Amino acid sequence: GESVGLHLPTLSVQEGDNSIINCAYSNSASDYFIWYKQESGKGPQFIIDIRSNMDKRQGQRVTVLLNKTVKHLSLQIAATQPGDSAVYFCAERGSYIPTFGRGTSLIVHP
């Protein structure tokens, strides 16, 4: 039979635009959330994290927003660059250890 790969959501943006990557999490008891970036041929790399007692946290060019009411997490990347092209994963720590979502592919066009 024909093999079917895991189809990741894809976000395409122009260089210089702002990007917003969304993640819905499942466990209302999750207390810690992490965003990772995975470039082709590399392992996932930590970008930014946020604890459940916060709504927003900012890093360098990145901002994470947490909406516990609707169990939604977002990663905002300002002035997106070609080097930001990668798969982005969110992870939530619910029952014990962080578990990963399926990822979103970000494609940045020069």
Next chain:
Amino acid sequence: DAGVIQSPRHEVTEMGQEVTLRCKPISGHDYLFWYRQTMMRGLELLIYFNNNVPIDDSGMPEDRFSAKMPNASFSTLKIQPSEPRDSAVYFCASSFSRDTQYFGPGTRLTVL
């Protein structure tokens, strides 16, 4: 710190052979994780250790897979016998407490 170190980076073997993947976690981290990543199934947690003790191996596909952590600075993931469907990228990650996991560069395994 050098980060999580994995070896080999690439492994090509024939079906039926034994494969051993190695991992050195970040010094001071008390959790170690093994993941498998494929296009079909994404990133899957296979097993994790806390203070060298296996805590949850429910993600290990079958008895052909085994993992050990003889000390705080070394872990192995063994596949015996290997099969073509085991072809994937295998990642090791470590963390302090249950916080952020730091990943190694991965081992790309190809079983012919």
